[in-house]
Amino acid sequence: MSHLLPVAAGMSPETLRGHTLKIGERLRAASAVNQVAVVPRSITVTTDSTFIRSHDDRERHLEVRVGNVETGEGGRQVFGAVLRLASERGLDVDLHVDESGDPAATALAHVAAAVLRNRFRGRVVCGHCCSLAVQPEEQIRRTLDLCAEAGIAIVTLPTVNLYLQDRSDGRTPRWRGVAPVHEMRHRGIPVAIAGDNCRDPFHAYGDHDMVDTFRQAVRILHLDHPFGDAAAMVGPVPQAIIRAGLLGTIVKGGAARLILFNARTLNELMCRPQSDRLVIDRGRQVSAELPDYCELDGVG
Numbered sequence: 045m046s047h048l049l050p051v052a053a054g055m056s057p058e059t060l061r062g063h064t065l066k067i068g069e070r071l072r073a074a075s076a077v078n079q080v081a082v083v084p085r086s087i088t089v090t091t092d093s094t095f096i097r098s099h100d101d102r103e104r105h106l107e108v109r110v111g112n113v114e115t116g117e118g119g120r121q122v123f124g125a126v127l128r129l130a131s132e133r134g135l136d137v138d139l140h141v142d143e144s145g146d147p148a149a150t151a152l153a154h155v156a157a158a159v160l161r162n163r164f165r166g167r168v169v170c171g172h173c174c175s176l177a178v179q180p181e182e183q184i185r186r187t188l189d190l191c192a193e194a195g196i197a198i199v200t201l202p203t204v205n206l207y208l209q210d211r212s213d214g215r216t217p218r219w220r221g222v223a224p225v226h227e228m229r230h231r232g233i234p235v236a237i238a239g240d241n242c243r244d245p246f247h248a249y250g251d252h253d254m255v256d257t258f259r260q261a262v263r264i265l266h267l268d269h270p271f272g273d274a275a276a277m278v279g280p281v282p283q284a285i286i287r288a289g290l291l292g293t294i295v296k297g298g299a300a301r302l303i304l305f306n307a308r309t310l311n312e313l314m315c316r317p318q319s320d321r322l323v324i325d326r327g328r329q330v331s332a333e334l335p336d337y338c339e340l341d342g343v344g
């Protein structure tokens with residue numbers, strides 16, 4: 045595993061996507077000729093890479109990519125090794141797993157089992173988890189029970205996965221590509237809504253606008269009738285997952301970082317793009333304009 049850890053350090057997963065793919069290609073090539081002791085032969089490294097994002101106590105991000113580990117044997121060894129490594133360094137673990145429509149993809153279950161087996165005490169967050177939705181109901185129940193027991197938090201990426209999953213030329217998609225979020229929340233598993241791709245090969249659209257992401261998430265995941273606490277999935281829930289202090293909450297004496305919408309209800313928030321929103325940062329209105337598209341050429 046020495047050639048996998050660490051492979052790169054950086055601040056933004058999006059800008060590192062291309063690098064991830066290059067590493068994936070290199071590992072794919074290397075695995076045939078250069079088997080490393082703790083990486084079993086059964087692991088298939090694909091360009092749909094898993095990566096682990098963590099930080100040390102100086103807040104420097106360390107990102108480690110290990111590729112896909114879809115087999116039982118491979119999953120056990122890789123996730124156990126990753127968790128032991130994180131334990132030794134006192135790190136949390138952020139994994140992107142099962143981002144496919146393949147019912148045989150079971151990394152999430154292996155992560156949960158590894159957390160319990162290793163008695164891992166840090167935070168484990170798993171993103172995507174799409175394949176779960178195409179597995180038999182009993183298997184979904186078993187995996188989610190394990191996740192709840194292991195204290196795993198989930199990040200669902202509805203815009204990206206609606207776009208990417210079940211896509212093939214000339215064929216209409218048959219499923220929405222998203223994780224079984226209601227079933228997760230029903231078990232008390234913390235679920236945050238996010239998007240990890242914007243105007244790139246994995247998701248052609250987006251503007252890094254969480255209001256847009258939330259609005260689409262409500263529609264794609266049926267988080268309405270009633271809305272209930274759905275909005276918490278873009279505020280207090282991710283705040284708690286990453287232990288971000290008071291971000292995402294409004295409290296007396298807080299930092300007054302707010303967005304004011306021209307809407308009286310969540311329904312009204314959902315129906316317009318809210319381009320006239322007022323963004324307030326520490327009590328002051330933010331006057332910055334959105335960049336022109338031409339300023340974004342070459343960004344990515």
Ligand SMILES: [Zn+2]
Nearest residue numbers: 140171172240
């Ligand atoms: Zn991802």
